């Protein structure tokens with residue numbers, strides 16, 4: 030029987046499980062390696078699924094050129110020659126796989142749990158083996174899980190030679206709350222809330238990805254043009270607020286207190302725009318299956334538009350101060366560099382990838398919802414350092430403000446059709462669906478597999494931070510411990526999104 | 530230098546008049562809910578709609594809403610055909626006891642925290658907080674951090690986040706307390722000088738919130754370290770938290 034090696038889906042997309050290829054494992058392995066190494070595809074998800082016919086490995090690769098998600102599967106072996114050694118982008122996925130199922134990817138360079146969620150004896154975060162550097166000049170610095178500031182828990186181990194960082198190992202899992210397990214059996218009335226809080230600073234993006242899944246699982250569902258614009262607004266306001274927060278935090282860490290202070294306040298002003306729409310500063314309950322939870326009428330749109338312009342003027346002024354200060358630039362440039370080769374190898378996504386010159390932005394490569402009608406291009410910088418990550422954010426702020434303005438202008442006018450949307454009502458049974466969204470950090474990937482009754486049998490969630498934490502570790506190599514705060518802020522990754 | 534001064538002039542003085550004046554909550558903000566008795570026999574539309582079992586029909590048939598489990602999502606309000614559940618914009622949500630978070634019909638604003646002279650004598654005019662993030666979604670932490678921005682400026686009231694638990698008067702816990710954070714939470718608490726207070730911030734920390742029932746979390750800090758102050762919300766709006774902290778310190782505000 031000759032079958033297509035991949036099931037190709039749009040974003041979002043769904044197809045009957047029968048159409049998901051089931052390849053012999055060796056063929057599956059070769060296919061994935063070829064796709065990632067030679068065809069430049071990205072690993073969006075790689076996970077085990079307890080199918081009725083036996084456990085399978087499922088891969089969702091993103092083809093950025095064709096704008097497709099390529100799905101395939103194979104029977105899960107108990108042990109196999111790891112993919113990581115030949116394609117590093119699998120390294121975190123294989124650690125996750127091993128931790129969750131006990132499957133052994135042989136030859137994996139560092140097969141340690143990433144979340145410590147197995148409940149197995151001796152597997153507790155921070156009570157575990159770390160990569161150690163031995164020798165006369167070597168010393169170790171351990172930080173966390175409880176950090177100095179108000180921030181999520183994680184543990185960092187620096188192996189240093191004098192002041193130089195030889196390696197940084199990042200050990201997470203403290204925020205693990207069993208999200209994927211909670212999603213099984215859904216959709217339930219709790220599902221949308223779990224989705225919105227996988228990473229609570231990316232609620233609109235996560236809700237958007239989840240809506241994509243549901244809307245792909247019910248062919249009759251559709252979003253009205255007005256609601257699509259409100260969604261776009263929610264997503265871009267989220268990006269804007271977070272990027273401002275990050276730039277302000279970077280300014281704070283290099284002791285440029287003016288911009289830090291201004292940005293802290295301006296970020297709040299943007300959160301308050303979201304709150305003006307839905308009552309909640311983090312956009313909870315705003316993006317809902319089939320549309321939005323709150324309407325934006327012409328009057329509100331007009332009010333928001335004026336507020337947005339005021340805030341935008343304050344912002345551009347605050348950022349100018351920072352980006353014109355030689356003392357700031359000197360600290361950001363050539364600090365924490367990740368090369369484009371490294372970025373490609375380990376599969377960076379989002380801001381961190383674009384700062385290495387990679388054109389990775391799901392809004393552009395796999396446009397969904399209202400993005401399909403826009404002509405966007407990814408904001409890229411080549412240098413891969415802290416400065417590049419800051420600059421990408423600054424560029425994206427300008428672009429996102431323009432997108433938000435565009436949405437608001439349409440909502441304030443009366444050209445948009447008043448056609449109503451249709452909320453998804455049922456999930457097609459025995460179906461696989463995939464949905465990608467570009468959250469402000471990068472790609473959120475959700476893959477749902479429904480059972481014979483249309484309930485979630487498996488829901489795989491991949492946060493952008495899942496791909497990017499190792500990028501932060503690389504950025505620190507041969508740097509100084511004192512570079513850590515700005516490197517960390519320049520990535521600003523999610524612990525809870527990673528830990529699930 | 531000149532540039533810095535000009536920038537300061539241009540951005541202006543932006544600290545909010547709150548808490549000296551009532552806060553300006555967003556028009557669509559879900560604050561303290563008001564409940565009404567007299568529900569139709571057999572109706573449980575609110576409870577059926579609620580994702581976290583925060584609302585139910587009490588023994589006497591009237592609705593009862595536990596702010597400590599509530600996500601302020603308004604599903605119950607929308608589900609109730611007789612308008613017996615209505616969210617106001619009132620931001621005074623915190624309570625000193627777990628039971629104080631349970632809302633019943635006709636309670637009015639009895640909710641406002643009464644200044645506790647005992648606490649005031651102990652902590653005087655300064656409250657040093659060690660925040661412990663334990664599970665959750667990080668939004669609670671973000672809105673705690675916001676109190677440090679010039680818009681809210683909690684430093685004015687002697688409230689400060691400290692790095693070392695040994696310098697802290699209290700810990701402020703966010704998140705449902707994931708199993709993986711239990712040890713670190715305990716160790717942090719043990720390092721806080723006694724008497725020491727515990728603040729549960731956010732629905733997760735109070736009851737587990739969205740994650741209640743997951744085997745990977747402890748359903749909040751309530752049964753672990755008996756909090757002295759409960760601040761509901763998912764996440765609590767900065768005005769809710771700042772008001773709660775200031776009142777916790779026993780200071781009087783506005784029309785007290």
Ligand code: SF4
Nearest residue numbers: 579599600602603605
């Ligand atoms: S607002 Fe609170 S009580 Fe009402 S449905 Fe939502 S979580 Fe339940």
Ligand code: SF4
Nearest residue numbers: 665666731733763764
């Ligand atoms: S209470 Fe809500 S906002 Fe706070 S951590 Fe929990 S889920 Fe996030």
